Amino acid sequence: xxxxxxxxxxxxxxxxxxxxxxxxxxxxxxxxxxxxxxxxxxxxxxxxxxxxxxxxxxxxxxxxxxxxxxxxxxxxxxxxxxxxxxxxxxxxxxxxxxxxxxxxxxxxxxxxxxxxxxxxxxxxxxxxxxxxxxxxxxxxxxxxxxxxxxxxxxxxxxxxxxxxxxxxxxxxxxxxxxxxxxxxxxxxxxxxxxxxxxxxxxxxxxxxxxxxxxxxxxxxxxxxxxxxxxxxxxxxxxxxxxxxxxxxxxxxxxxxxxxxxxxxxxxxxxxxxxxxxxxxxxxxxxxxxxxxxxxxxxxxxxxxxxxxxxxxxxxxxxxxxxxxxxxxxxxxxxxxxxxxxxxxxxxxxxxxxxxxxxxxxxxxxxxxxxxxxxxxxxxxxxxxxxxxxxxxxxxxxxxxxxxxxxxxxxxxxxxxxxxxxxxxxxxxxxxx
Numbered sequence: 001x002x003x004x005x006x007x008x009x010x011x012x013x014x015x016x017x018x019x020x021x022x023x024x025x026x027x028x029x030x031x032x033x034x035x036x037x038x039x040x041x042x043x044x045x046x047x048x049x050x051x052x053x054x055x056x057x058x059x060x061x062x063x064x065x066x067x068x069x070x071x072x073x074x075x076x077x078x079x080x081x082x083x084x085x086x087x088x089x090x091x092x093x094x095x096x097x098x099x100x101x102x103x104x105x106x107x108x109x110x111x112x113x114x115x116x117x118x119x120x121x122x123x124x125x126x127x128x129x130x131x132x133x134x135x136x137x138x139x140x141x142x143x144x145x146x147x148x149x150x151x152x153x154x155x156x157x158x159x160x161x162x163x164x165x166x167x168x169x170x171x172x173x174x175x176x177x178x179x180x181x182x183x184x185x186x187x188x189x190x191x192x193x194x195x196x197x198x199x200x201x202x203x204x205x206x207x208x209x210x211x212x213x214x215x216x217x218x219x220x221x222x223x224x225x226x227x228x229x230x231x232x233x234x235x236x237x238x239x240x241x242x243x244x245x246x247x248x249x250x251x252x253x254x255x256x257x258x259x260x261x262x263x264x265x266x267x268x269x270x271x272x273x274x275x276x277x278x279x280x281x282x283x284x285x286x287x288x289x290x291x292x293x294x295x296x297x298x299x300x301x302x303x304x305x306x307x308x309x310x311x312x313x314x315x316x317x318x319x320x321x322x323x324x325x326x327x328x329x330x331x332x333x334x335x336x337x338x339x340x341x342x343x344x345x346x347x348x349x350x351x352x353x354x355x356x357x358x359x360x361x362x363x364x365x366x367x368x369x370x371x372x373x374x375x376x377x378x379x380x381x382x383x384x385x386x387x388x389x390x391x392x393x394x395x396x397x398x399x400x401x402x403x404x405x406x407x408x409x410x411x412x413x414x415x416x417x418x419x420x421x422x423x424x425x426x427x428x429x430x431x432x
Contacts, residue, residue, distance in 0.1 A: 008144045012284030015148025020280045022155035040265025051236040056125040057132040063225035068140025069291035078217045079137045090126045097122040108244045113175045120182040127189035134196040146199035154192040227374030231381040238385030249396035263402045271344040278323035282316045282359040286366040293370035312363040320356040327352045354410045357417045364420035376423040384416040
């Protein structure tokens with residue numbers, strides 16, 4: 001088990017590194033093609049995109065991984081019985097997006113150019129959902145290489161399409177280019193699904209009976225996925241309302257729409273990606289940790305759970321210290337090298353020291369989910385986002401621009417991480 005955990009973590013770290021490098025190249029190329037204004041527009045719809053991704057995937061990767069790791073059911077039937085459920089969910093979400101697109105673009109985000117990019121979100125959802133189901137199966141089996149390869153191939157496809165198609169779209173309009181930046185996810189997710197299917201057993205066959213819904217399977221899956229999704233949904237809803245509240249209040253206090261789009265683009269498009277870039281390492285630790293803790297929890301080996309958590313925490317905090325040190329020492333260089341700009345230097349220097357503990361948040365949340373404490377994660381996200389939105393609202397009235405969002409984000413990171421730690425201590429204490 002120990003060797004498998006380490007092997008899984010190493011594969012995920014290496015794959016995550018390659019994926020992050022490709023993601024960085026994609027961001028650099030996209031930024032230089034459509035500029036800061038285009039990135040600002042994309043970042044304004046990104047919270048909406050993330051919200052609908054949360055709804056369409058319903059945390060299936062985590063739920064399927066946990067149930068598959070416990071090895072209670074026919075895994076083939078478990079996975080494919082979720083497909084019809086996923087299709088129904090996605091049809092409903094696509095209809096909702098098409099109905100809400102005019103309202104979101106014109107009245108909430110105050111920019112009609114966002115109408116078509118929001119519509120493009122709808123066509124990506126079924127592919128993202130099916131990909132998430134397949135990934136959950138491989139996570140539960142602790143087969144991390146298929147997931148890693150599919151992620152890398154997905155990024156390569158996205159990168160190629162952005163280079164080839166986006167310049168042509170920009171010749172037509174900036175709106176069309178931003179729309180295409182969303183729509184390329186259809187091809188990249190489809191490529192990912194095809195790669196995952198290549199790793200299924202050679203004698204693997206699918207028949208119509210595999211798609212029959214099994215209520216026992218659904219009960220176990222949804223007992224994990226619903227609380228986990230609610231936690232993510234709370235975060236996504238908060239992220240969804242973040243630019244809406246911020247834009248409304250800054251407009252009311254005298255800032256121009258151009259200032260808001262530009263500065264929000266700098267913060268969300270340059271600063272935040274740099275801050276969370278090393279999180280793929282803690283994400284790799286968390287992904288490998290989930291099936292391991294799920295198995296230990298099922299057999300009541302709480303001493304082994306504590307040992308794995310200490311290992312995960314040590315490596316996660318080490319990641320935090322190293323990454324924040326690099327960011328503090330090379331702020332100007334990194335922004336110039338990656339994005340060819342020094343915009344956001346002040347924002348980055350202020351936020352970096354507080355993000356040391358950010359890399360503990362995902363492993364802590366994963367551990368709670370593996371120990372059937374998904375509701376604890378949901379509650380922490382709920383309280384955290386309420387505090388964040390309240391701070392944004394109050395500080396925006398003091399006319400400090402984007403610093404209201406920056407301070408609120410710092411408080412959110414600290415609060416949620418500390419609350420997760422308290423919940424883990426309490427859970428393991430009760431199991432002595």
